[in-house]
Amino acid sequence: MRLKRFLAPTMTEGLRIVKAELGENAVILASKKVRTHDGKQALEITAAIDPASAPLPPVQDERNPFTPESMVHATPSSELEHLLGSHGVSMPVCQKIARAAEALADTGFSTEDALEMVLGKMVGFVRPAQTQTIHRPLILIGPTGAGKTTTLAKLAIERRRHGHSIGLITTDTYKIGGAAQLRIYAEALKEDMFAVKTPEELHAALTALKDKEYVFVDTAGINPFEKSRLDDLATLLDGVEADTALVLPANLNTLTLNTLPQAFAALRPSTLIFSKLDETAHLGGIINAAVGSHLPVCYATDGQRVPQDLLELDAQSLSRRLMAPPRHPWEESA
Ligand SMILES: Nc1nc2c(ncn2[C@@H]2O[C@H](COP(=O)(O)OP(=O)(O)O)[C@@H](O)[C@H]2O)c(=O)[nH]1
Ligand SMILES: [Mg+2]
Known part of the structure; x- marks a missing residue:
């Protein structure tokens, strides 16, 4: 997981910079309004790219990616992965969520907030x-x-x-x-x-x-x-x-x-x-x-x-x- 922060005047400009630097598969994990050192308003965008993981295929086109094998967890590499595994999250999804959340937690977010941001990106919640x-x-x-x-x-x-x-x-x-x-x-x-x-x-x-x-x-x-x-x-x-x-x-x-x-x-x-x-x-x-x-x-x-x-x-x-x-x-x- 590569995590990077960007400053941009607008979200449109920010998305352009993120795509140019991290490629099409980059995901925006968080954005907030900040003031730059010269007092101007800007958007701070946290984006990530996981070179090892391709986007999950849409269900209509692919067989279900969750097989009995995917439920067998190798030794979890972190507490969060272990926790997600204990809930029955399948191994690939578990690793993907845990890696992204841990990268965010490393930048100062609490694990719960980091998990919330990652879930918000991976699951389409609607009002x-x-x-x-x-x-x-x-x-x-x-x-x-x-x-x-x-x-x-x-x-x-x-x-x-x-x-x-x-x-x-x-x-x-x-x-x-x-x-x-x-x-x-x-x-x-x-x-x-x-x-x-x-x-x-x-x-x-x-x-x-x-x-x-x-x-x-x-x-x-x-x-x-x-x-x-x-x-x-x-x-x-x-x-x-x-x-x-x-x-x-x-x-x-x-x-x-x-x-x-x-x-x-x-x-x-x-x-x-x-x-x-x-x-x-x-x-x-x-x-x-x-x-x-x-x-x-x-x-x-x-x-x-x-x-x-x-x-x-x-x-x-x-x-x-x-x-x-x-x-x-x-x-x-x-
Ligand atoms: N514990 C629990 N029982 C529920 C819930 N939703 C429905 N039920 C119960 O599940 C049973 C089947 O519900 P029903 O609405 O008839 O299911 P349907 O056959 O899909 O229409 C009923 O006894 C409901 O009271 C729920 O969220 N929790
Ligand atoms: Mg019914």
Whole structure:
């Protein structure tokens, strides 16, 4: 890892200098406003280049970079690498994060701040307002029991609390009680709920709800090993102008979790939501899945309570959580 600081009058000029000096693969780790010795305002930009590491390939083009072998950690070369490894972060990602964070820590940042900066570069965190555009429906997809319906209810109630109008649709007519679960929330919110089976019914429901600011579409859980179920959902959603969030349980084993963004790629998820953060002490799976898929992350859920157990995930909160070694209450002495 080569780390260098640059002074530039503007960010545009700074980026030009960084690229000229460190090449196209340089990453900006931090920038802050400073005064130069002659009293002028300037930007101090900290940039880094790791000659050994090529950028991670996009998930659509490459096989998943996380193999069982990548989970076997050689002797960790630092405390941070050891900590990340204990969370189940795969070895290549672990080394990449640890090296970048340590280089920053060497320049005076705390390890937690350095980790936050590096995570901020490697994972695309988005603010909630950017995850859902007004009048553009949000479809929640994911494996069975991931927490789609519960998360959808949390998001809808959150929007309603902020004074927005909402609309609710479910395509989950597969599981017994699937539609009934959302109907309970719809009744509590005094909203109609549309249960739809065909593309025509879905379009009709979306048209009926076109004046609502935030429309949420729940779907049946999909086992991606059953290709026909994936194809059926793709057909149902075909042509629908919407954003799609893939809900992934954070407590799945990390190798399985890593395969899911690719398994669901045909449904074109635009963002990841991690559920059940409260049911695991290991955060490696979510780091691996977010880094490997290149999909932005916004929300996580950490409990069954609706609507309370919803949190915004960002580099700071994730870094804070990662800095604590995984703990299991049942292993702690009384
Ligand atoms: N502990 C925990 N349980 C959750 C969370 N989100 C959902 N659940 C529970 O997981 C189960 C499945 O949730 P559901 O929303 O029906 O999943 P779906 O099949 O994807 O729609 C229910 O018992 C939920 O209460 C979470 O963040 N933490
Ligand atoms: Mg459901």
